[in-house]
Amino acid sequence: MYIEQIEKSLYELICETSTNLPKDVRRKIRAAKEQEDAGTRAAMSLDTIARNINMADEKISPICQDTGLPTFKIKTPVGVNQLEIKAAIKRAIVQATKDAKLRPNSVDSLTGDNSGDNLGEGVPVVKFEQWEQDHIEVKLILKGGGCENKNIQYSLPTELEGLGRAGRDLDGIRKCILHSVYQAQGQGCSAGFIGVGIGGDRASGYDLAKEQLFREVDDVNPNAQLAELEDYILDTANKLGIGTMGFGGEATLLGCKVGVMYRIPASFYVSVAYNCWAYRRMAVDIDAKTGEITNWHYNDGEKIAFAEQAEQQDEKKSTSRTVELTAPITEEQIRDLKVGDVVKISGRIYTGRDAIHKHLMENESPVDLDGQIIYHCGPVVAKDEDGNYEIKAAGPTTSAREEPYQGDIMKKFGVRAVIGKGGMGPKTLAALEEHGGVYLNAIGGAAQYYADCIKAVEGVDLLEFGIPEAMWHLRVEDFTAVVTMDSHGNSLHADVDKSSLEKLAQFKEKVYS
């Protein structure tokens, strides 16, 4: 009975974490929204994010389609059977995956096979500790892959772009943390939150950094020196002009938490864990006798439900040109598009991410891609009793991973547009110019907002790659994205990278001696 109740409580924790953004995070997103001028790209992105947060809550569906690598940190009183709890976690994970609250995200690193149920060697991550209290505490973080890929670890002393030498002292630490925000650009779905670990070895340093992500966004570091550093970083990082989604703007970083531990003489690490705005972490206290949840953490203060009307009004003030597109698209239509245009797509699009791009390099496409649109997306998909698919969450994935392939694939198959997030590099930009192609940036993490634009699944190919990696044929209506790389050599991403590096260099001078 007790263990059944524990499993129920854990299931509730998983669903809540995936679908309901914590109150403290919502408050930071509102503050960011208030900072941005109405009508700018940053303000429009934050509106979409806010709307998405509401939709996920209402539909009890994932905020972002990438539900990450579920990581549990558990404290138990002496005498509690941890093996039983671990088994209950696995059952709850399998159920939450079946119910489309989690994307099947667990992939065999050697064969590429998706286990389909979010279990696998080492997955989920479950870490136990004992403590002197009577109750069980379970903390869960669902940290997606895009922001995980922007984590960075510095070994001091080191040389940093824009900032020069970072030595083995507080000023060197300061430089590393600032650099970590710069190097993430918009790819980790900024505006983000960072946890920093100073010291340790490579593994414990990252562990400490990730542990910081469980702190309340508004708490004050008990170590006065670190409290000051956190304030400095938050203030300074927001002067880099990277902004939401890397579109430029005021809000780049929404939280910075720093922890410190001892190190050994030869090593000096600064480890940074970058978390996207879809900062999904939650914790509960569980009665060790009944298995029931007795307390939810991060529950203090106001819960912001973002008012829809105000958001829609903001959108109206936008000065961008809006262009409607339906595939097949001609070269002429593409050449007409410029960075900054807003595009509304209706009709057919095809998903394709890492496995599809690798596949298309060496194989023919299962569908004719001439004039078509590829969406870098790995959706959450449910199948009903009649075998019909329904897209439950479908935001963009980080496009930069397809940089080695994208240009060649567009040319080989005649693809005219790719939708993704975070932008692509010089190879793709050159191919867009040569071939007549465009890169469209969708709002990262806005998985409910985009799922709503998807009216039907009209087919699927290469499902053997697993649900996130298959090629889904989607019929969309008014799917909105911004042109951030055009066929005339312009890239908003390259521009923001350059200007933010210049701004970063302004913080080269010593702050701490």
Ligand SMILES: O=C(O)C[C@H](O)C(=O)O
């Ligand atoms: O895997 C995904 O769907 C997205 C990923 O988290 C990303 O940010 O690239």
Ligand code: SF4
């Ligand atoms: S797509 Fe963006 S919001 Fe979603 S997990 Fe990846 S980094 Fe986070």
